[in-house]
Amino acid sequence: MRQLGSAQPTAVELEILRILWELGPSPVREIHRRLNEAKGTNYSTTVKMLSVMLTKGLVKRDERATPHVYRAALTRERAGKTFLRDLIDKVYDGSAMSLVLQALANGKATQAEIDEARRLLDEMEGQP
Amino acid sequence: MRQLGSAQPTAVELEILRILWELGPSPVREIHRRLNEAKGTNYSTTVKMLSVMLTKGLVKRDERATPHVYRAALTRERAGKTFLRDLIDKVYDGSAMSLVLQALANGKATQAEIDEARRLLDEMEGQP
DNA sequence: GAAGGGTAGCGAAACCTTTCGCTGACTCAA
DNA sequence: TTGAGTCAGCGAAAGGTTTCGCTACCCTTC
Numbered sequence: 001m002r003q004l005g006s007a008q009p010t011a012v013e014l015e016i017l018r019i020l021w022e023l024g025p026s027p028v029r030e031i032h033r034r035l036n037e038a039k040g041t042n043y044s045t046t047v048k049m050l051s052v053m054l055t056k057g058l059v060k061r062d063e064r065a066t067p068h069v070y071r072a073a074l075t076r077e078r079a080g081k082t083f084l085r086d087l088i089d090k091v092y093d094g095s096a097m098s099l100v101l102q103a104l105a106n107g108k109a110t111q112a113e114i115d116e117a118r119r120l121l122d123e124m125e126g127q128p
Numbered sequence: 129m130r131q132l133g134s135a136q137p138t139a140v141e142l143e144i145l146r147i148l149w150e151l152g153p154s155p156v157r158e159i160h161r162r163l164n165e166a167k168g169t170n171y172s173t174t175v176k177m178l179s180v181m182l183t184k185g186l187v188k189r190d191e192r193a194t195p196h197v198y199r200a201a202l203t204r205e206r207a208g209k210t211f212l213r214d215l216i217d218k219v220y221d222g223s224a225m226s227l228v229l230q231a232l233a234n235g236k237a238t239q240a241e242i243d244e245a246r247r248l249l250d251e252m253e254g255q256p
Numbered sequence: 257g258a259a260g261g262g263t264a265g266c267g268a269a270a271c272c273t274t275t276c277g278c279t280g281a282c283t284c285a286a
Numbered sequence: 287t288t289g290a291g292t293c294a295g296c297g298a299a300a301g302g303t304t305t306c307g308c309t310a311c312c313c314t315t316c
Contacts, residue, residue: 010303014218022221028263044306047264052303066312067263080219087211090142091204093150138273156293172276175294180273194282195293 008086009079013053015039016046017072017079020059025071136214137207141181143167144174145200145207148187153199 009017019034020026032046050070053059062069088094137145147162148154160174178198181187190197216222 011218012304018218018221041304042306043263044265044308045304048266048306049304051265076219080215083215083219087208087215090139091146091208091211093146140274169274170276171293172278172295173274176276176296177274179295 008082009053009058012049013056013058014079016049016053017058017074017076020070020072021076025062025069027065027067027069029067031070136210137181137186140177141184141186142207144177144181145186145202145204148198148200149204153190153197155193155195155197157195159198 015038016031016035019031023030023034028043028047028050031050032041032043035041035046036043050059050061054061058073059070060073061071143163143166144159147159151158151162156171156175156178159178160169160171163169163174164171178187178189182189182198186201187198188201189199
């Protein structure tokens with residue numbers, strides 16, 4: 001059984017989250033308009049994706065309203081943090097410093113810059 | 129048809145790339161040892177994944193050697209850049225500055241820090 | 257109450273990734 | 287030559303994501 005809180009959004013799911021982050025809580029029709037604009041998706045598909053995301057806990061919905069209003073269950077900030085952490089884990093074996101060093105590698109970076117970057121990344125990682 | 133150069137490595141593919149980045153060019157047996165260690169994968173699976181990755185252009189192999197030697201077709205640096213760009217595109221709608229601002233948002237950041245971070249990210253993005 | 261439009265949901269198909277059984281080739285030693 | 291071991295590859299199954307057809311349920315409005 002997949003842990004509810006730890007599910008990484010898939011490509012389309014992320015696209016929907018992005019729309020919700022931009023629009024704020026919205027009815028399906030609104031979300032669909034955007035998604036269809038971007039990639040010609042069928043209305044049924046949008047509804048299905050939202051229902052899948054609901055069971056995964058990626059979105060929440062207010063059923064009292066008609067039409068139902070959906071909203072993202074995580075913030076853009078949290079998603080960003082998670083993805084960045086994931087990137088560091090998957091590409092740099094968990095070493096944030098590796099990424100920083102690599103980033104500065106071909107450029108001309110002072111020690112001050114490196115320290116600065118380190119602090120920035122520490123903040124991004126958040127506190128476990 | 130999927131563009132060869134633009135294929136984003138999947139989870140297992142990335143795990144294999146990570147092994148190759150660490151070990152350098154290696155025979156299947158070596159790669160398999162690591163992969164199996166990490167997640168108990170069958171030998172056949174490792175071979176198959178490598179063959180899939182070969183057709184996708186993610187790895188190259190020297191068939192003159194016996195056993196065949198595989199090596200990553202992209203560097204860790206390039207993969208990191210691509211993933212970071214992808215993260216920015218998918219989560220922050222392509223605005224690197226959004227990510228930086230968000231990262232600094234809850235912390236207490238000086239203007240100097242922000243400028244620093246901007247420069248860092250510019251470098252990470254590479255020059256189109 | 258019948259027709260039409262907006263809304264919601266289910267189940268199955270289509271597609272991609274990941275897994276592995278099975279097979280064959282090749283090498284080395286007895 | 288035969289048997290044991292290593293290496294490579296194919297095809298199909300298993301599992302997850304994404305797609306959509308079809309159905310049903312409200313509301314209006316006639």
